[in-house]
């Protein structure tokens with residue numbers, strides 16, 4: 001079955017990391033400051049196009065958290081709206097790709113996953129100090 005092709009990020013360094021994952025068939029070895037990365041394939045909220053979206057790997061008990069940090073920018077990354085519009089999508093971790101259902105975490109659950117995210121990738125804590133928007137945390141449960 002011909003799988004619909006997905007678009008790469010227009011951001012060079014993101015495109016490069018995505019190409020490495022696609023060419024090697026694994027996310028292993030693709031890192032930011034020594035922390036591992038996983039690859040989402042999201043559907044655009046307006047165009048409906050599939051878009052490769054790498055994010056930091058935050059995993060616990062078979063679920064994942066995805067943090068819409070965008071380095072602490074004042075606005076959410078555009079892909080935040082893609083997940084809100086199409087919350088079911090594949091996540092590749094290593095050589096394994098499975099389907100997940102995403103929901104935005106609130107309250108105590110968000111705090112629990114935020115702590116895991118900062119443990120996995122400490123710069124998240126710094127990003128939150130750079131913006132007064134609360135950085136969204138999605139929890140992804142296996143479909």
Ligand SMILES: C[C@H](OP(=O)(O)OC[C@@H](O)[C@@H](O)[C@@H](O)Cn1c2nc(=O)[nH]c(=O)c-2cc2ccc(O)cc21)C(=O)N[C@@H](CCC(=O)N[C@@H](CCC(=O)O)C(=O)O)C(=O)O
Nearest residue numbers: 014017044045046047054055056068069070077078079081
């Ligand atoms: C530049 C823009 O990027 P963005 O969606 O704002 O996301 C910015 C970044 O968050 C994104 O590049 C992330 O992959 C960066 N990034 C991380 N970003 C994070 O926010 N958190 C992370 O943990 C993270 C980790 C990470 C690890 C490796 C890596 O290579 C990149 C990583 C973009 O891709 N625009 C495209 C697509 C826009 C789009 O999705 N349009 C939607 C419409 C969306 C709407 O409704 O407005 C559509 O197609 O319908 C375009 O302009 O053509």
